[in-house]
Amino acid sequence: MNREQLEHVIRAAAANADTDQIVIVGSQSILGAYPEASHPVLCRSMEADVFPLESPQNSILIDGAIGERSIFHETFGYYAHGVAPETAVLPEGWQGRLVPIQNENTRHYIGWCLDPHDLAISKIVAGRPKDLEFLAAMLELGMIDRQTLSDRLTSTKLDPHLRSACEARMACIC
Numbered sequence: 001m002n003r004e005q006l007e008h009v010i011r012a013a014a015a016n017a018d019t020d021q022i023v024i025v026g027s028q029s030i031l032g033a034y035p036e037a038s039h040p041v042l043c044r045s046m047e048a049d050v051f052p053l054e055s056p057q058n059s060i061l062i063d064g065a066i067g068e069r070s071i072f073h074e075t076f077g078y079y080a081h082g083v084a085p086e087t088a089v090l091p092e093g094w095q096g097r098l099v100p101i102q103n104e105n106t107r108h109y110i111g112w113c114l115d116p117h118d119l120a121i122s123k124i125v126a127g128r129p130k131d132l133e134f135l136a137a138m139l140e141l142g143m144i145d146r147q148t149l150s151d152r153l154t155s156t157k158l159d160p161h162l163r164s165a166c167e168a169r170m171a172c173i174c
Helices: 005-019 027-033 058-068 071-076 118-125 129-140 148-152 160-174
Strands: 023-024 048-052 079-082 100-103 110-113
Touching: 005 023, 005 027, 005 048, 005 058, 005 071, 005 100, 023 118, 027 048, 027 071, 027 100, 027 110, 027 118, 048 058, 048 110, 058 071, 058 079, 071 079, 118 129, 118 148, 118 160, 129 160, 148 160
Parallel strands: 023 110, 048 079
Antiparallel strands: 023 048, 100 110
């Protein structure tokens, strides 16, 4: 997915969920801070994980209208996955660091994207091979730095076992 496609998803998700603000918590939120991101690992997903900021319960409306296997997906080749706010594990204060996308292509709806370091934390916590590959690409491209990443991990509420796993993942990648 590229930035123009994400803007289309924001526009369609907001219209279908009857809201003017959508939060993007998945990989495609990198396109908020880095609109021209073109690294194959960063742009390979054709799915944007989103929820309405003020009415997260309306994520189901997004899934039904523009989700996987919908006419929207079949027509455009990308789609939105309506998720709950808890889908991504994020550091304290993430809401204050959201990066807005708002322009004519979004019909002035706002798509709130995760700060790259907050996105990286969600990837470390998820810990799947594709997430760690995404994280490595972000580091390689200089989109995130190790110290901020370490600070954000410290401010993320995690049980001790998961924290240890995340620290080990960071040590391997960073």
